[in-house]
Amino acid sequence: MxxxxxxxxxxxxxxxxxxxxxxxxxxxVETRMCTPxxxxxxxxxxxxGIQPVPVGPxxxxxxxxxxxxxxxxxxxxxxxxxxAQFARLPEAAxxxxxxxxxxxxxxxxxxxxxxxxxxxxxxxxxxxNLPSPHHAPPPRAGWPxxxxxxxxxxxxxxxxxxxxxxxxxxxRHRAALGxxxxxxxxxxxxxxxxxxxxxPVLGPWRETPGxxxxxxxSWFLPDDRPLPADLVTFLAAGAPPVxxxxxxxxxxxxxxxxxxxxxRARGLxxxxxxxxxxLDVVDGQDDxxxxxxxxxxxxxxxxxxxxxxxxxxxxxxxxxxGVPQVAVPLQxxxxxxxxxxxxxxxxxxxxxxxxxxxESLDAALETALAPETRARAKAVAAExxxxxxxxxxxxxxxxxR
Numbered sequence: 001m002x003x004x005x006x007x008x009x010x011x012x013x014x015x016x017x018x019x020x021x022x023x024x025x026x027x028x029v030e031t032r033m034c035t036p037x038x039x040x041x042x043x044x045x046x047x048x049g050i051q052p053v054p055v056g057p058x059x060x061x062x063x064x065x066x067x068x069x070x071x072x073x074x075x076x077x078x079x080x081x082x083x084a085q086f087a088r089l090p091e092a093a094x095x096x097x098x099x100x101x102x103x104x105x106x107x108x109x110x111x112x113x114x115x116x117x118x119x120x121x122x123x124x125x126x127x128x129n130l131p132s133p134h135h136a137p138p139p140r141a142g143w144p145x146x147x148x149x150x151x152x153x154x155x156x157x158x159x160x161x162x163x164x165x166x167x168x169x170x171x172r173h174r175a176a177l178g179x180x181x182x183x184x185x186x187x188x189x190x191x192x193x194x195x196x197x198x199x200p201v202l203g204p205w206r207e208t209p210g211x212x213x214x215x216x217x218s219w220f221l222p223d224d225r226p227l228p229a230d231l232v233t234f235l236a237a238g239a240p241p242v243x244x245x246x247x248x249x250x251x252x253x254x255x256x257x258x259x260x261x262x263x264r265a266r267g268l269x270x271x272x273x274x275x276x277x278x279l280d281v282v283d284g285q286d287d288x289x290x291x292x293x294x295x296x297x298x299x300x301x302x303x304x305x306x307x308x309x310x311x312x313x314x315x316x317x318x319x320x321x322g323v324p325q326v327a328v329p330l331q332x333x334x335x336x337x338x339x340x341x342x343x344x345x346x347x348x349x350x351x352x353x354x355x356x357x358x359e360s361l362d363a364a365l366e367t368a369l370a371p372e373t374r375a376r377a378k379a380v381a382a383e384x385x386x387x388x389x390x391x392x393x394x395x396x397x398x399x400x401r
Contacts, residue, residue: 010248023393074142217388245273310339322381
């Protein structure tokens, strides 16, 4: 049996599907996976025995631009990605028993599965991405800020915006495959039985009429890689440092330098993760150390607190490690949601990224470093479930067999 998996995005979009692919392989299922063409993704898949299928333009190149793309550029980019999916996915799906996708960007995937006559599964990593009266839609890059309204009205507006962007190119490709047109693109992509790949303690789903959500647990692989020798030396040279990292997205201007200033003012050491933005605020002092890609599962257990961008993977990894958090999210995608969960769970503090000041960062860090916050973080870590990818893999294989 062979299964095709597909996503498009940064490492936070790719790694959960990698975990599912590995668990499927352990059950004897051959896996292919569509990702952006960036070498780090191709190498990651190849090293795990997963057949890579590059689709679309480089994600790192898009995220590393000196200035954010305009709304018009993002619109063109999204339409080109739809074209790329219809060009690449039919061949990739050949001989596959199912197609599992993650992320709204997979606009063409369900149509490809429909034309091939194979089951289709849509997965999301965050409850906030699914329509519900209990929350508003997440902000989408390049689209106008919605007016103040109740949640159902905001979801209706979200559906109209998705249609305006994707309905014409999707239905053009569907017509070429002999498929009928789609009226509501967003709900077509999500299907009426989406899978939620998030920890039920850290990112729960509230029942919503008309949507049969499968709680698939958080998808991640236990990571036993050792930390680099120079990092181990730094950690051993003093008290646990505070980690500062913003993943694949460049943070709001000045946030990193202000965070380092606040941490140092408290007499604490700092670990700065360069990320895709290649952050570099290290000034030669021995209390500040910069790192590249390392094992966060192992590292987070060695730090005093984690200052981050609110990414789903970072929030859940830090929560499982039982370390307090300070979330400073950009207002895009599910970052505000996961940053909000830090506050809801009382395992740290959430700030408004664009307006975070030295004073607000200092107050947040004081709360995060308090003994009661660490105790709460440890308690939540004990409740968080593990290895949802293994459960999801068995669920998929049982359904296919």
